[in-house]
Amino acid sequence: MTAYEPLGDPGAGTVPAPGAAPAAYDAVVLAGGAARRLGGADKPGVRVGGRALLDRVLAACAGARTTVVVADHRPTVRTVTWAREDPPGGGPLAALAAGLRQTTAEHVVVLSADLPFLAGRTVGALLSALAASDADGVLLSDADGRDQPLVAAYRASALRRGLATLTEDRAGLAGLPLRRLTGALQLTRVTDAVASFDCDTWDDIATARARIREHGHVLDEWISAAKDELGIDLDVDTGLLLDLARDAAHGVARPAAPLTTFLVGYAAGRAGGGPEAVAEAARKAAALAQRWAEEAAETGTPARGKPDMAPDATPDTRPDA
Known part of the structure; x- marks a missing residue:
């Protein structure tokens, strides 16, 4: 994909809000293409926002009961099952x-490994x-x-029937285009310009890398990358922690924030651990920072311990400051 318009928020577009509760699902990620x-280049390993494209896709389908990656083995941040089409390089249908x-x-859920903005919300939808x-x-x-058959959810029984039909008169599926399968299926479609953005060229990679550093996205992208790198699967109230960092910086001293x-x-x-433990620890620390600032105000002591610093010299650490 080379055309570019402002991408907006991940998962934005016309993907409907979830209606019926999704059933348990497996995921198949195709990551063995030639990337001509x-x-x-090793496209699944190309990094966007500090994370390999494959790892970004694996994060989006983290709710899968089993995730199968069709490619040669490589390090990944999540545990997966590995498979390989026969022969290797036989194309997306053989890989599927x-x-x-x-x-x-x-x-x-069937996904390609080059979707930098795919989110769990879209998979759920x-x-x-x-x-x-x-x-x-x-x-x-x-x-x-344009249809994106490698950003889709299918009934496995329909896929198996279609694949069996295609192999009745053939020795294998190598070389067959994916549309030979999807063209025989009853499909519905939803539009999502963000989640469907894929990286086929270096220009696409550059676009993705620039987009995640935009002001409205960089913090969420950084936190997601850091959690993956540290092996942390924990949702916390980032606003709470940012408020705490701001209060510590303003009420005590700038280095007090980190x-x-x-x-x-x-x-x-x-x-x-857990969100409740983080929230409770943050509450106690915020209360302490507030008491510290109040004492400084009562005694006339500069809050940050730097008499030559104006009271508003430390910027707000919130991203929307």
Whole structure:
């Protein structure tokens, strides 16, 4: 994809709000292409926002019961099952068949490994739309109306029937285009220009890298990357922690902000971890920072311990400051 318009928020577009609750699902991620338009580079390993494209896709389908990656083995941040089409390089249809053989769920999400903005919200919406319909699958279409069969949720039984039909008169599936399968299925479509953005060229990679550094996205992207790198699967109230950092910086001293948030994390870990432990530790630290600032105001002591610093010299640490 080379055309570019402002991408907006991940998961934004016309993906419907989840209706019927999605059933348990497996995921098949196709990551073994030749990447000719990238000069043969290892596309799944190309980093966007500090994370390999493959790892970004794996994060989006983290709710899968089983995730199968069809490619040669490589390090990934999440545990996956590996498969390979026969012969290697046999194309997306052969790769899909190889991955599908490792799944057991009735609903299967099929994804390519080059989707930097795919989010769990979009995966959930695809699954919910599938559960609410009689279709064989629900796939995304991009802003120009092009179908994206590798950003889709399917009924595994329909995929298996279609693959069996295609192999009746052939020795294998190598070389067959994916549309030979999807063209025989009953499909519905939803549009999501963000989640369907894929990286086929170095220009696409540059666009993705620039977009995640935009002011409205960089913090969320950084936190997601850091959690993956540290092996943390924990949703916390980032606004709460940012408010704490701001209060510590303004009420105590600028270096108090990172040190205090570190101590909050350490205390929460010792208390067993989890969002509640983080919130409680942050509440206590924020109350302490408030008392510290009040005492400084009562005694006339500069709050940050720097008499030559104006009261508003420390910027707000919130991203919307």
